[in-house]
Amino acid sequence: MRINVLTLFPEMFSAVTGSILGKAAEKGLLEFNFINIRDFSNDKHKKADDYPFGGGPGMVMLADPIFGALNSIDAKGKKCIYMSPRGKVLNQTMIQELSQEGELTILCGHYEGVDQRVLDYWEMEEVSIGDYVLTGGELAAMVLIDSVARLIPGVLAGEDSAMEESIYSGLLEYPQYTKPRSYEGMDVPEVLVSGNHKLIRLWKFEQSLELTKKNRPDLFDTFVKNHGDFTKDEQKVLEKVLK
Numbered sequence: 001m002r003i004n005v006l007t008l009f010p011e012m013f014s015a016v017t018g019s020i021l022g023k024a025a026e027k028g029l030l031e032f033n034f035i036n037i038r039d040f041s042n043d044k045h046k047k048a049d050d051y052p053f054g055g056g057p058g059m060v061m062l063a064d065p066i067f068g069a070l071n072s073i074d075a076k077g078k079k080c081i082y083m084s085p086r087g088k089v090l091n092q093t094m095i096q097e098l099s100q101e102g103e104l105t106i107l108c109g110h111y112e113g114v115d116q117r118v119l120d121y122w123e124m125e126e127v128s129i130g131d132y133v134l135t136g137g138e139l140a141a142m143v144l145i146d147s148v149a150r151l152i153p154g155v156l157a158g159e160d161s162a163m164e165e166s167i168y169s170g171l172l173e174y175p176q177y178t179k180p181r182s183y184e185g186m187d188v189p190e191v192l193v194s195g196n197h198k199l200i201r202l203w204k205f206e207q208s209l210e211l212t213k214k215n216r217p218d219l220f221d222t223f224v225k226n227h228g229d230f231t232k233d234e235q236k237v238l239e240k241v242l243k
Helices: 010-015 019-026 063-072 092-098 116-121 138-149 197-215 217-226 232-242
Strands: 002-007 031-036 080-089 103-108 125-128
Touching: 002 010, 002 063, 002 138, 010 031, 010 138, 019 138, 063 116, 080 138, 092 138, 103 138, 125 138, 197 217, 197 232
Parallel strands: 002 031, 002 103, 080 103, 080 125
Antiparallel strands: none
């Protein structure tokens, strides 16, 4: 997958090109293209923003530099995303759909946003990572990039890692433990060292149910409503949690 990022601060994305995603890029699984919007400004001071028509606080990013940046990568007709607090909230379904794209272009806004004509002409999909406002779109873009890239085959060290977390889609992840078996008087649950894979699977399912019910009752209710293909053992676990 090729990921183009239009930003006023390309240096921020050094965090993305390190660690797992950096290794994936070295393998040719990902290709990053960070584009400085100011490079396409016709102003001698590389100005990329101005006051909004109609008045109001703050500044708005100019259309012309962004158009120039998008034209430089021939973005017309391709998947373009604008990180915006007024967009659809990013979720796993959207992430899975985006992971099927061969190329993504992400625009990071700043100040009071971008000229609306950018969004209209380039048919940009507005995406939010939550009901709050950041100082710019860069951090939000990193969240989107990381969540999408990890679903691309080969990016994660273990091929089944991404799918393992989606076995019980819609539930929060169960607790994890590693060595030593006993630490500061706290022991690893006996079932996890029993070698009984069926009991381990059911334990994980029960823990995911309990955590989701406690921390995200909205997700729990949706899961119970939409999933009816449980095994007999899973159904017993579910009934236990529902009591």
